[in-house]
Amino acid sequence: MNKRYDFSDHTDIAIVLSGEAGQGIKTLEYVLTRLLKKQGLNVFSCKEYMSRVRGGLNSIQIRISPEKVDAWVDRIDILIPLNPDLSRLEHRISSKTMIIGEKEKITTKQPVIEFSFQAAAEAAGGKKYANTVASGLILSLLHVDPSLLDTYLSQKFVDKPQKIIDANLEAAKLGVKKGRALVEKGVVKIQMVPVSKSDEKILVNGSQAVGMGAIAGGCDFVSSYPMSPGTGVLEFLAGQSNAFSFVVEQAEDEIAALNMVLGAWYAGARGFATTSGGGFALMGEAMSLAGITETPAVVHIAQRPGPATGLPTRTEQGDLNLALYSGHGDFVRAIFAPGNLDQAFYLTANAFNLADAYQIPVLILTDQYLMDSAYTIPVWDLDPVSVKKGFVKTDSDYCRYRYTRNGLSPRGVPGYGKGLVCVDSDEHDEKGRITEDWKTREKMMKKRMKRLKVLEDKALMPSVHGNPDGDIVVVAWGSPHNMVLSALQNAGNPRMKYLHFSQVYPLNPRVRDTIEGAKKLVLVENNYSGQFGDLLFKTFGRKMNEKILLSNGFPFSTEFLTRKFKKIQGD
Amino acid sequence: MSKYELPFDIDMAWCPGCGNFQIRKSILSALDELGQVHQTDVVFVSGIGQAAKMPQYLNVNYFNGLHGRALPVALAVKAANPSLTVIAEGGDGDMYGEGGNHFLHNIRRNIDITHIVHNNMVYGLTKGQASPTSQPGMKTGVQVNGVVNEPFNPLAVAISLGASFVARAYSGEIEQTKDLIKMAVNHKGYAMIDVLHPCVSFNKVNTFKWYEENTYKIETHDETNRSKAWELAIKPGKLGLGVYYKNEGGKTFTDSLSCYQKDRSPLYKRKRNQKKLAELIHSWI
Numbered sequence: 001m002n003k004r005y006d007f008s009d010h011t012d013i014a015i016v017l018s019g020e021a022g023q024g025i026k027t028l029e030y031v032l033t034r035l036l037k038k039q040g041l042n043v044f045s046c047k048e049y050m051s052r053v054r055g056g057l058n059s060i061q062i063r064i065s066p067e068k069v070d071a072w073v074d075r076i077d078i079l080i081p082l083n084p085d086l087s088r089l090e091h092r093i094s095s096k097t098m099i100i101g102e103k104e105k106i107t108t109k110q111p112v113i114e115f116s117f118q119a120a121a122e123a124a125g126g127k128k129y130a131n132t133v134a135s136g137l138i139l140s141l142l143h144v145d146p147s148l149l150d151t152y153l154s155q156k157f158v159d160k161p162q163k164i165i166d167a168n169l170e171a172a173k174l175g176v177k178k179g180r181a182l183v184e185k186g187v188v189k190i191q192m193v194p195v196s197k198s199d200e201k202i203l204v205n206g207s208q209a210v211g212m213g214a215i216a217g218g219c220d221f222v223s224s225y226p227m228s229p230g231t232g233v234l235e236f237l238a239g240q241s242n243a244f245s246f247v248v249e250q251a252e253d254e255i256a257a258l259n260m261v262l263g264a265w266y267a268g269a270r271g272f273a274t275t276s277g278g279g280f281a282l283m284g285e286a287m288s289l290a291g292i293t294e295t296p297a298v299v300h301i302a303q304r305p306g307p308a309t310g311l312p313t314r315t316e317q318g319d320l321n322l323a324l325y326s327g328h329g330d331f332v333r334a335i336f337a338p339g340n341l342d343q344a345f346y347l348t349a350n351a352f353n354l355a356d357a358y359q360i361p362v363l364i365l366t367d368q369y370l371m372d373s374a375y376t377i378p379v380w381d382l383d384p385v386s387v388k389k390g391f392v393k394t395d396s397d398y399c400r401y402r403y404t405r406n407g408l409s410p411r412g413v414p415g416y417g418k419g420l421v422c423v424d425s426d427e428h429d430e431k432g433r434i435t436e437d438w439k440t441r442e443k444m445m446k447k448r449m450k451r452l453k454v455l456e457d458k459a460l461m462p463s464v465h466g467n468p469d470g471d472i473v474v475v476a477w478g479s480p481h482n483m484v485l486s487a488l489q490n491a492g493n494p495r496m497k498y499l500h501f502s503q504v505y506p507l508n509p510r511v512r513d514t515i516e517g518a519k520k521l522v523l524v525e526n527n528y529s530g531q532f533g534d535l536l537f538k539t540f541g542r543k544m545n546e547k548i549l550l551s552n553g554f555p556f557s558t559e560f561l562t563r564k565f566k567k568i569q570g571d
Numbered sequence: 572m573s574k575y576e577l578p579f580d581i582d583m584a585w586c587p588g589c590g591n592f593q594i595r596k597s598i599l600s601a602l603d604e605l606g607q608v609h610q611t612d613v614v615f616v617s618g619i620g621q622a623a624k625m626p627q628y629l630n631v632n633y634f635n636g637l638h639g640r641a642l643p644v645a646l647a648v649k650a651a652n653p654s655l656t657v658i659a660e661g662g663d664g665d666m667y668g669e670g671g672n673h674f675l676h677n678i679r680r681n682i683d684i685t686h687i688v689h690n691n692m693v694y695g696l697t698k699g700q701a702s703p704t705s706q707p708g709m710k711t712g713v714q715v716n717g718v719v720n721e722p723f724n725p726l727a728v729a730i731s732l733g734a735s736f737v738a739r740a741y742s743g744e745i746e747q748t749k750d751l752i753k754m755a756v757n758h759k760g761y762a763m764i765d766v767l768h769p770c771v772s773f774n775k776v777n778t779f780k781w782y783e784e785n786t787y788k789i790e791t792h793d794e795t796n797r798s799k800a801w802e803l804a805i806k807p808g809k810l811g812l813g814v815y816y817k818n819e820g821g822k823t824f825t826d827s828l829s830c831y832q833k834d835r836s837p838l839y840k841r842k843r844n845q846k847k848l849a850e851l852i853h854s855w856i
Contacts, residue, residue: 202855216848220830220838221651223643244847245830247650247838252676256643259636263616263647266634267655268839271647289637380852387843413839414614414632414648415655424627424635425619433581434627434635 002182003111005098006189007077012065013190014075015138018089019082022054024131029060031135035152036064037203037376039144040194044069044375048554051228051312057088064142066195070340070375071482074557078141078188080134081106082117098188100137100178113187120174125167132168136175141183142192146176205374206366207232209341210300211240212380213348214272218387219298220246221264221271223257225279228312229368230302233274254279258286262295266423268391268413270352274300277319278308284326287361291331293423294401294409294448296355296362296390300348303367305553314553315368317478317526323363324505324535330445332358332452334459335505337365339481341377343502344370349385356390358451359411365504367526369555370479394419399430403443407450452506459508462499470497472568473518475544477501477532480524480556487561496565504532512540520545522568524561527551573599574610577630584624590742590768591621594689595628597740597748602629604749605656605756613656616645618670621696622662622689639669642677645684646824652837653825656756657684664694667703667723674725678732678761682824685755686763688725689742691770692777699773709776725765726804730797730816735760737800737816741786742768743779744812754814760823767810789813 007013015032019025026047033043044063050056061076063069076089076097084105086093093099093110103112115137121130132153139149153168182188204212211233214222222241224234234248241248247269251257254275261271275283280301290297301323305316323335334354338344348364355362394412398419402409409430412421422432427444429435466474466488472495476484481500488498499514501507515521515536523533523544528551533544548564550556576599585591602613615626619638626633632655636644645659659666666674666688677686693711694700700713703723710717729737736758740748748766755762767786769779789811793799800816825831830838 200856202852204855208855212848212852215843215851218843220841220843221647223647240851242829243851244844245834245841247828247830249646249650251643252672255640256673256676259640259643260647262636263634263644264651264838266644267614267648267651268837269647269651270838285637286640289640293634293636379856382845382849382852389839391839415609415612415652415837416839418611420611420630420632422626422633422635424633425637426635432633434584434624 002113002185002187004187005096008189008191010077010190011067012063012069013077013142013192014073015062015064015078015080016059016076016089017062017080017082017134018057018059018086020055021049021052021058023082024128025058025060025082028131028135029062031149031152032062032138033203033374035139035144035148036142037201038148041066041192042069042376043203044071044373046072046369046373049313057083057085059089064192066193071486071558072369072555074559078138080138082130082134113182115178120178121171124171124174125163129167129171132171133175136172137179140176140179141188142190146172200378201376202379203374203376204341205232205372206341206344206370207236209344210274210348210364210366211236213345214298214352215240215244216345216349216382216385217298217352218270218389219272219352221261221269222246222248222273223251223260223264223271224273224275225251225254225257227276227279229304229371230274230276230279230300232371233300233302254282255286258283258297258299259289261297261299262286262290262293265296266414266421268416270356272298272300274302276302276304277306277322280319280322280326285328287327287333288329288331289425290361291327291329291333291448292425292427294359294411295423296359298351298355298362298364300364300366302371303365305551311553313368315526315555316551316553317367318528318531318551320365320504320527320531320535323365331448332455333361333363333505334455335363335365335503337478337502337504338370339478339500339502341373341375342380345380346384347502353386353388356388358455359408360451365478367479391416393417394421400432401428401430401444401447403430403447406454407447456506456509459506460503461508461510462501462514464514465498465500466496467494468497470495471517471519472496472522473515473520474498474522474524474565475501475515475532475536476524477504480526483556483558483561484524486558487565490558490562491565493565493568501532504535507535507539515540515542520568522546522548524548524556526556573603575599575602575630577628581628583628585621586772588771589621590691590770591625591689593742593745594748594766594768595625597745597752598625598629601749601752601756605753608656608756612654613658614648616641616648616657616659618661618665619696620662620665622660623665625660639665640673641665642670642673642686646677646680646682649682649684650825650828652839653683653831653835654837658687658756659684660687661689662695663688663690663692663702663704667725671703675728675732678729678734680824681735681760681821683760684762685752686761687752688763688765689768690725690765691768691774693770693774695770695773706776724804725763726815727801729763730801730804734763734816735818735821736762736814738764738814739810739812740764740766741782741812742766743782747788747812751814758817759819760821786810786812789815
């Protein structure tokens with residue numbers, strides 16, 4: 001007699017698929033999320049994986065709900081291990097976790113519902129169909145019409161021999177059969193009533209959101225060196241480069257990548273690079289070059305745990321300091337940190353206009369967690385997005401660094417107008433010619449730094465959640481946002497206010513007002529030392545009273561933050 | 572006076588007698604004689620070093636960037652606006668040392684630019700250390716026991732990587748250098764000229780006299796034959812001046828870019844297709 005699993009009171013079901021790299025769990029994720037979305041449900045998925053091409057132990061979390069679902073949880077309601085080794089998931093498995101797989105082989109203290117995906121796959125035509133068996137099983141547990149899967153498989157493999165299509169359909173059927181049996185015997189109870197119209201929502205991940213944001217921002221030149229987890233954006237943009245007619249070039253290294261971006265902006269294009277912390281470390285000198293030459297640039301940094309190679313496929317927010325201080329000398333920059341997919345799209349799009357208008361490098365800080373997270377969101381409205389190109393047609397007496405009241409000189413482009421556009425990494429005069437005149441140096445420093453004040457005043461304020469008058473103030477930036485929101489709700493502490501920073505530099509001076517009255521400041525950061533907390537202290541003189549930090553390579557889970565928030569006392 | 576001379580006084584930072592003055596002369600007359608090139612379409616991209624200061628002393632567009640990094644910038648300028656005449660210029664330390672990786676890969680790209688490298692076999696601006704092309708035995712403040720590394724052979728490297736135009740000049744041969752620059756600018760594809768010249772302050776080995784005695788003008792050579800070109804480039808003894816290798820008609824970097832297949836206009840003139848963007852977003856429904 002199997003144990004019974006009653007999920008009928010769950011507002012969402014958390015499914016985890018685990019297996020080796022190469023077993024097709026990524027395909028499984030794709031099929032399940034698309035079909036469940038089609039069914040009118042909201043889905044969230046994210047992967048955690050090892051830095052290898054084959055083997056190892058990877059897992060994908062899929063959450064399904066009639067309501068909005070957009071955050072990482074530890075909880076596993078249904079576990080489908082295509083590989084029997086559960087050592088990396090054991091701490092997340094409880095007596096309530098329904099595990100379906102090969103009892104004999106699986107290493108866990110919890111009961112397992114016997115079913116061999118491998119055997120079913122082999123019966124259908126071969127081991128490689130195990131993931132299709134799993135998709136049939138899962139969809140039937142969620143009461144999805146099996147014909148949806150059949151249609152999908154027939155379309156997907158339309159160019160393949162009939163044998164392959166038949167084997168997939170048979171594998172799906174065997175999975176559905178097992179799933180139905182479990183439902184009919186009352187082993188599992190799930191109630192999921194679709195509420196949303198699926199055609200009003202899109203399902204995208206963080207890489208796609210940043211990539212589409214770049215296209216919306218008028219990006220027409222991309223140069224990058226592949227580095228996880230920043231590569232997803234590069235591949236996405238390369239995939240769109242023919243359709244949208246822009247340049248994508250794989251640079252020989254990150255040094256070249258950012259220098260190319262600057263060359264592109266100099267010539268009037270809108271350049272963009274995507275990388276991770278290690279790659280951005282190599283871009284430091286070119287950041288500085290952007291600073292002195294007043295050349296715009298947009299760089300996306302998808303963070304992963306360092307130092308050095310660190311944990312290449314995992315997540316962290318450890319590169320804020322690098323982003324803040326990269327490049328020698330004093331110059332102005334802006335740094336955005338999207339907290340969700342909407343922000344990833346809109347902030348990236350806007351980064352191009354901001355870089356252009358203020359002639360500065362603008363950085364977008366994301367991380368592996370955000371890049372690999374996909375969930376259903378309303379279709380983006382394109383009205384607030386526009387491409388405002390900031391260059392001018394030059395006259396014959398054009399000077400690239402003409403002194404102006406606000407420190408911003410009209411930016412010319414070579415070949416557009418009668419003037420010559422001369423930019424220099426040496427200190428220079430208004431014409432862009434090398435100078436060592438100390439008075440000019442002082443004037444030029446002031447000219448370049450003057451825009452900081454405007455950028456501070458324009459800087460995005462943190463979004464406010466929870467009790468706006470709460471005296472326990474939680475502070476977070478970037479990708480932990482959705483987990484913090486869920487945990488805030490779970491903790492239910494009426495004294496809690498939560499501030500999410502989607503712009504981390506420069507900080508708006510008015511931020512002072514939002515933290516000043518706090519009895520307790522609680523910092524949430526996915527890194528070891530609390531880098532943003534240090535920045536707030538440096539800027540406003542307020543120290544964090546509590547720090548909730550994590551640097552084990554995983555994102556914060558909703559449960560972890562809920563537990564931490566519940567422990568927080570006001571006094 | 573050349574229209575590429577600056578209309579105001581400039582204080583050139585080169586040492587009296589520097590070979591760079593001669594190279595400047597060759598560049599000015601080459602640009603003047605390249606009648607089809609519009610002055611406002613000429614962009615010099617340079618790195619850092621005494622050679623890289625050249626654009627400062629010319630009436631052209633320029634991007635004087637970082638040490639070693641002129642080529643990536645030059646590539647992007649050309650890729651963003653193929654109608655510009657792009658010339659990357661710098662010294663041996665800049666282009667072969669710090670920028671070595673970019674040298675290798677931009678040859679492979681066959682980007683349609685002219686690459687002028689002033690090769691004086693020594694570091695000038697940092698006061699006399701060995702450069703990648705310094706000859707063995709040369710003693711410097713850092714190589715106190717003399718240079719031991721095998722000198723970098725830019726021509727052999729460029730030819731072996733498939734560079735489509737490879738030449739060597741000597742600053743003392745102003746007329747020939749000018750002709751080579753004109754050929755390089757007119758060449759469709761990556762064109763490199765390694766320009767030998769003395770450093771009067773720091774290279775006491777490779778002096779004017781040394782160059783006069785150790786160079787010769789290439790006369791009988793099939794410049795379309797890549798193996799012969801390579802042989803010539805690695806031949807010990809005197810250094811040949813002229814075109815080593817030339818391969819016309821190859822596809823350049825911008826020829827291969829999809830964005831220029833139907834439309835040759837520079838990227839700055841283009842508009843993003845909002846309708847297509849909306850379609851892309853809706854494709855994720």
